[in-house]
Amino acid sequence: MxxxxxxxPQVMEAVFPHTGRAYAVGVTGAPGAGKSTLVESLITQIRAxxxxxxxxxxxxxxxxxxxxxxxxxxRMQGHATDDGVFIRSMAARGHLGGLALAAPEAVRILxxxxxxxxxxxxxxxxxxxxxxxxxxxxxxxVVTPRWGDxxxxxxxxxxxxxxxxxxxxxxxxxxxxxxxxxxQMLSLGPPRPWRPPxxxxxxxxxxxxxxxxxxxxxxxxxLESSGELAERRRARLAREIAHLAAExxxxxxxxxxxxxxxxxxxxxxxxxxDPQAAAEELLSALQLPGA
Amino acid sequence: MxxxxxxxPQVMEAVFPHTGRAYAVGVTGAPGAGKSTLVESLITQIRAxxxxxxxxxxxxxxxxxxxxxxxxxxRMQGHATDDGVFIRSMAARGHLGGLALAAPEAVRILxxxxxxxxxxxxxxxxxxxxxxxxxxxxxxxVVTPRWGDxxxxxxxxxxxxxxxxxxxxxxxxxxxxxxxxxxQMLSLGPPRPWRPPxxxxxxxxxxxxxxxxxxxxxxxxxLESSGELAERRRARLAREIAHLAAExxxxxxxxxxxxxxxxxxxxxxxxxxDPQAAAEELLSALQLPGA
Numbered sequence: 206m207x208x209x210x211x212x213x214p215q216v217m218e219a220v221f222p223h224t225g226r227a228y229a230v231g232v233t234g235a236p237g238a239g240k241s242t243l244v245e246s247l248i249t250q251i252r253a254x255x256x257x258x259x260x261x262x263x264x265x266x267x268x269x270x271x272x273x274x275x276x277x278x279x280r281m282q283g284h285a286t287d288d289g290v291f292i293r294s295m296a297a298r299g300h301l302g303g304l305a306l307a308a309p310e311a312v313r314i315l316x317x318x319x320x321x322x323x324x325x326x327x328x329x330x331x332x333x334x335x336x337x338x339x340x341x342x343x344x345x346x347v348v349t350p351r352w353g354d355x356x357x358x359x360x361x362x363x364x365x366x367x368x369x370x371x372x373x374x375x376x377x378x379x380x381x382x383x384x385x386x387x388x389q390m391l392s393l394g395p396p397r398p399w400r401p402p403x404x405x406x407x408x409x410x411x412x413x414x415x416x417x418x419x420x421x422x423x424x425x426x427x428l429e430s431s432g433e434l435a436e437r438r439r440a441r442l443a444r445e446i447a448h449l450a451a452e453x454x455x456x457x458x459x460x461x462x463x464x465x466x467x468x469x470x471x472x473x474x475x476x477x478x479d480p481q482a483a484a485e486e487l488l489s490a491l492q493l494p495g496a
Numbered sequence: 497m498x499x500x501x502x503x504x505p506q507v508m509e510a511v512f513p514h515t516g517r518a519y520a521v522g523v524t525g526a527p528g529a530g531k532s533t534l535v536e537s538l539i540t541q542i543r544a545x546x547x548x549x550x551x552x553x554x555x556x557x558x559x560x561x562x563x564x565x566x567x568x569x570x571r572m573q574g575h576a577t578d579d580g581v582f583i584r585s586m587a588a589r590g591h592l593g594g595l596a597l598a599a600p601e602a603v604r605i606l607x608x609x610x611x612x613x614x615x616x617x618x619x620x621x622x623x624x625x626x627x628x629x630x631x632x633x634x635x636x637x638v639v640t641p642r643w644g645d646x647x648x649x650x651x652x653x654x655x656x657x658x659x660x661x662x663x664x665x666x667x668x669x670x671x672x673x674x675x676x677x678x679x680q681m682l683s684l685g686p687p688r689p690w691r692p693p694x695x696x697x698x699x700x701x702x703x704x705x706x707x708x709x710x711x712x713x714x715x716x717x718x719l720e721s722s723g724e725l726a727e728r729r730r731a732r733l734a735r736e737i738a739h740l741a742a743e744x745x746x747x748x749x750x751x752x753x754x755x756x757x758x759x760x761x762x763x764x765x766x767x768x769x770d771p772q773a774a775a776e777e778l779l780s781a782l783q784l785p786g787a
Contacts, residue, residue, distance in 0.1 A: 217770055217772065218772070221771075222767045439761050439765065442761045442764050443758070443761050445771050446771050446775050446778060447746070447750055447757060447775075448746075449771060449772060449774075450749055450775040451746035451749055453779060454742060454745045454746075458742055466737060470730050470737065473737070474729075474730065476513045476516065480733065481505050483733075484737050484740035484744060487741045
């Protein structure tokens with residue numbers, strides 16, 4: 206799947222009927238917040254309940270970091286001999302929208318493999334990670350004390366995407382302040398049916414991880430009983446299908462438009478029209494709507 | 497422009513005839529490599545030659561970091577009283593492809609304002625940054641000694657996007673090794689008309705910055721004399737126009753397809769068809785090509 210092999214559509218078609226059973230938990234947050242250690246501890250929790258678990262560690266910072274390669278090895282250590290655990294790092298593919306489309310497919314393969322839980326961990330923070338989190342049923346945002354600054358979090362899309370907040374390394378200076386600050390910010394605005402809890406964790410010692418896992422299960426129970434789980438999954442599918450459709454059109458524009466595009470570029474170079482006007486003319490010339 | 501105001505197309509149309517004069521230099525690399533300090537030193541070099549310069553600091557890690565807000569203030573200090581210098585931080589807009597489309601527009605505005613050089617600095621590394629670098633005429637990749645590990649750089653898209661490599665903090669352990677490693681990797685493969693130089697810099701002391709600036713001017717001279725500058729700019733424009741056209745189609749799919757999409761989602765939910773097949777049917781239903 207990561208290589209975009211030509212037989213992928215057939216493989217995904219065959220896999221698809223076997224999907225829909227796994228519950229996907231996203232774990233995101235700033236680099237160095239301790240996401241990997243937290244994910245390791247969550248694996249232990251899930252295994253203690255006898256469920257199979259798969260981890261998809263997504264690294265949108267590749268190709269620069271090469272993180273995906275190293276990631277697999279480092280992460281494997283704690284659970285290397287447990288065949289109820291499957292861990293896979295996935296690097297960014299070379300095109301925009303790549304991860305947004307690749308992540309749901311990867312989750313489906315792990316789902317079909319029989320994992321009861323798929324943990325999606327993103328290595329960085331940014332546009333791509335927010336896109337990746339669209340594949341999760343429950344999203345855990347991990348912050349650290351030094352990072353819980355009010356202005357930053359307030360400007361962020363953070364409050365919107367988190368279903369649960371974990372203030373990790375909570376024993377450090379400012380831990381309690383971060384929890385309080387986050388809590389206050391989450392109290393602003395209209396009341397919502399699910400009020401995201403703010404939990405303290407110390408991933409390295411395992412402190413607070415049982416509570417985090419309990420919060421994840423509570424959020425799942427809330428989503429299931431309110432009907433919101435089905436609704437979220439429907440919205441996600443709609444988004445993915447529209448995205449796939451747009452990518453196909455984009456591919457066609459790329460393939461067929463070369464001569465038309467060349468002529469338009471020449472006019473833009475002469476400053477006769479601007480790029481937006483050129484895009485409009487391109488769509489007209491290809492008899493595509495949107496002009 | 498950052499707010500996506502409704503009058504933007506008119507503004508850009510009015511601005512466009514005044515563009516095409518500035519030379520755009522991209523500066524990218526891993527976080528903590530010293531890119532900002534290096535950009536500050538480059539400003540000093542450019543100002544010493546009497547040119548006006550604009551800096552666009554792009555932060556694709558927002559909305560998480562809030563970096564754009566802080567960035568402006570910190571960066572302003574060294575050149576705050578110099579009205580030949582304009583510095584602007586730009587955060588990611590909330591959608592994929594946002595920066596890829598916003599960056600060229602921002603560069604155009606700075607170009608039209610009369611800057612002879614536009615320095616584009618990206619704060620992180622990843623897909624978005626590579627997209628942003630498509631707006632640059634010359635791309636400088638900044639690495640640090642500890643980061644010059646062969647496997648990492650070898651797996652990276654780094655060797656392809658850099659026109660010039662700066663090993664910053666070159667006085668640290670491993671500085672010379674990094675330069676040699678990078679140099680060796682750049683020697684592999686078929687000979688290219690421009691062989692990217694690998695320079696040592698210490699941005700904090702200014703060491704090597706004059707050489708870096710000279711390398712940028714040498715690369716510019718190479719691009720101009722070989723005709724490659726015009727060719728690169730044409731390819732960039734073609735890419736941007738196709739991207740803009742695809743975004744318009746995507747917008748239309750989002751707007752008109754709701755009832756069709758709902759029905760398709762329901763079939764996918766029942767596992768009758770998979771998302772790729774649904775995308776194909778969506779395009780057929782909307783009479784869009786690509787099915």
